[in-house]
Every structure is written in C-alpha cells, then in structure tokens.
Amino acid sequence: MSALDAYIDVKNLSFFRGGRVIYEDISLTIPKGKITAVMGPSGTGKTTLLRLIAAQLEPDSGSILINGENVHSLSRTDLYKVRKKMGMLFQSGALFSDMSVAENVAFPMEEHTSLSKSEIQRIVADKLYSVGLRGAANLMPSELSGGMARRVALARAIALDPELVMYDEPFTGQDPISKGVLVKLIRQLNDTANITSVLVSHDVEESLSIADHVCILAGGRVIAEGSAEEIRASEDPEVKQFLNGEPDGPVPFHYPEDALANEVVL
C-alpha cells in the first residue's frame, strides 16, 4: 500500500448505529488520482462510509484523514471549504426538484464562485456536454429518465472541478446501456481531470472493470483490499462468495435469529 499515494486514509474507524455495529476498527486507503471501488453486500453500510468521509456523520472512534487533515476535527467553516473540493453523486441523483437541469448544474458555482452569469452558462454547457446532455439543459428533473438524472447529477458534482468525486451506487437501477455510459464517463472524468474517485457499489462486473483499487466490506470489516486482479484471484471464501454471487458460503442468508425452538410455542 505504501507504493500508492493516499488521498483518504481511514484509520481504525468504528461506527455504531442504534447499538448495531456498522464498522468495527476498519482501516483502508483511497489512493490519489485513482478509482477506488468499495464493494460489499447491501446493508453493510457502504453509503455510511461516504457520509463519514464527507463528515455528515461522526465516527464513534478512529479518524478519517483527507490529504492529511482530520475532517472530523474541522470547524464548520473549514469543513464546508473541504466539501467544496468534493463532489458526490447520490443514489437518487438528488437533483433540486424546483430548478431546471441547467440551474442545478449552475447552483454550486453561483453559490461558491464569483464567476459572471455568462461564464457560468459556458461552464454549464461544457459540463452538460461532457455527460451528453447539453440538449436537455432546459428540462426539469421530473422530465428526466433515471439514467439522465444521474448524468445531470454527475455534471453538477463536477461543476466546481473537485479533487474527489464519490459515487453512491451509480449503477443501481440502470439499464445496460446507461451502465456502460456511466462506466465510460467515470473513467474519462477520472483520467482527464485527475480526480480521485470513490465508488460504492455491489455491481461486481462494472466495478471491477473500472476500479484501480478495490475494498470489499462485509460484516463491519474489510475482508479484502487490493487491485482488481488481486481481488479476482483471491482465494478467500467470503470474497469468492461475493464475487460469484453464491447463495451458500460464510456470509449467511438468514438475518441473525433466535433458535427456532424459542419462537415456536409447543
């Protein structure tokens, strides 16, 4: 790992929610300028990890360093400054429903830069062009398909030319063509703009096809970390079960339960 330059360093992180352990003492590294895929079964708190990185949630112990800075010890103003260097693509797109596509993309620039209206318009057209939706600039979010909404959200996430873009389940609920488009876009953005990308997903094929670095989470632990090839070659039964989608294996099918005898009244 030391060969890679870390952009985000998660150190001994623990997080509990309502008495349930989400993470217990996990450590992982997100290398600079690369695409890192964080994978794991549903319900392992992958989205929670992104929210912890963005400091929307506070960990119960441990720390997250972004560029060497502990995000959870920053003041509100400093935190907002750090967040300006982050873009996040939410699972639902999270476009502002009362603004048009162009206004959505322009919003972060209007809020954080002193660019003139015409400059913002030019950048908006540029960003929308890069996701192939310049023609949709005047539509409202309710008029977009799911795949288009996600692409608009992507254009908005990169509006301020962030250093870090986080993708929350970008492929879920997308048809194969949209998936392909998104895979290509994520790769392109990462390489041309020198962005560090973090991708949270349980779509094994898409994720492994673009990720430079992969972490697999299960049961509150990191069960594997390495390059896509290393992960594919892994002999760990848990990793194999996840990658191949086998119903039987170390990851249980049943939610933790009482012994049946305790529930059946005889």
Next chain:
Amino acid sequence: MKTVASLGAWFLSWLEAVGRAGIFLAQSVFRLPVRFNESVNLLIKQLYSVGVLSLVIVVVSGAFIGMVLALQGYSILAKFGSEEAVGQLLALALLRELAPVVTALLFAGRAGSSLTAEIGLMKATEQLSSFEMMGVDPLRRVIAPRFIAGVICLPLLSLIFSATGIIGGLVVSVGWLGVHDGAFWSLMQQSVYFDADIVNGFIKALCFSVAVTWIAVYQGYECVPTSEGIGKATTRTVVLGSLAILALDFVLTAAMFGDF
C-alpha cells in the same frame, strides 16, 4: 414508581425535543445569508407559495364565517331589539378571536402540511444532504426562507380574514336582514379600539404564525425519510400545530383580555 419514572422519562425526552427544535430554529434564522439578492428571491418564492396560495381558502372561509356570525348574532340580538349591534359583535369577535385562530388553523392545514411534506420529501430524495455536500447550509437555504415567509404571511392573512368576514357579515345583516347600515358601522367604530382589539389580534396571529411554521419546518426536517415517515410528520404538523394554536390562544387571551 414505574409510572412516575416513565412520566419523568417522557418529560425529559419532550424537553430534549423542544431544545433541539429551539437550536434548529436559532441556527436557521440567525445565521446571516451569504448572498442578499438570492435570499430575497427565495423569500419571495416562499411568500407566494405559503401566503398567496393560501388566500383563496382564507377569503372564502372568512366570508362564510362572517355570514354565519351575522345570522346567529342577529337572531339573538333581535330579541333585545338591538340588532344594529351585530356590527360590533362581528368586528370584536373576528378581530379578537376568530380571525387569528381560524386563520391559523387553516394555515396549519393548508401551508403547514405542505411545508412539512415538501421538506420531508427533499430529505427523502437526499436534496438536503446534497446541499450540505455542496457546502451550502440547508437550514439557511431551505428552512429559513420558509419559516420567515410563514411568519410574515399568517398575520396578514388574519387581517384579510377579518376584513372579508366583516364584509360577509355586512352583506347578510345589512343587505339581507335589513339592519340599518349607519348604525352597523357607527356601533362598530365606537366599540373597536385600535390598540386593544386590532393590535392584540395581530399579536395573537403573530404568535400563532411562529408556532405553526416552526412546528411545520421542524417536523419536515426531522422526519423519518420514508413515505410512512413523511405521512406521519405531516399529520403531526396539523395535530400539534392546531393544539398549539388553541392552547396559546387561551394563554394570550387571558393575558390580553383577562383583567376585569
């Protein structure tokens, strides 16, 4: 012993919720806007959707309540031969009591519920998180304009309610029942005092507007972001809002008109 303990626990959790709501309100209102022009635009948009769109329901119910009041008042006052006093009755009942309370109840149902649902849905679709991720404070951007718009609108709506109520009552009593219009107006003018009646009614409406809008935006912001959670939060806004209005009304009436 157990009941006492659970009562105490309930009270503590209630106190905690009130405290949280207080901090929430302070943070959303007293944090200064970054860009003045934009804040004004946001506020105007909310004034429209919270205030202007509530006008129809307020005007229609105001007119009907004034009409009913005139009918009822006339039938009793006529027994004493003092049907001209219906103007006085209308004006005092509306300004002191009915306009602030009924407008606030209508406002809780019409504007309060829609504020809660809108904010709740923004939370469910991650729009609030999205503001936060962009380094924009959702309290300042989403909550503050809605709260301020609500506080401004309700007292004005209450005045409009009074006016349409009096016009409705005028139509029924003077136009239909044949009350002398000069007596109707002069008795009203004689008995209504600006500071005691109009200002006090306005203050009542102002207090209700703070309570109702506060409850509405807080319930939306704190709701469980699922369809069930939003539904429950919307119901809570209307129920808690209405109860708060009626309880506050008693306290305010006692303080304003209680010294005999």
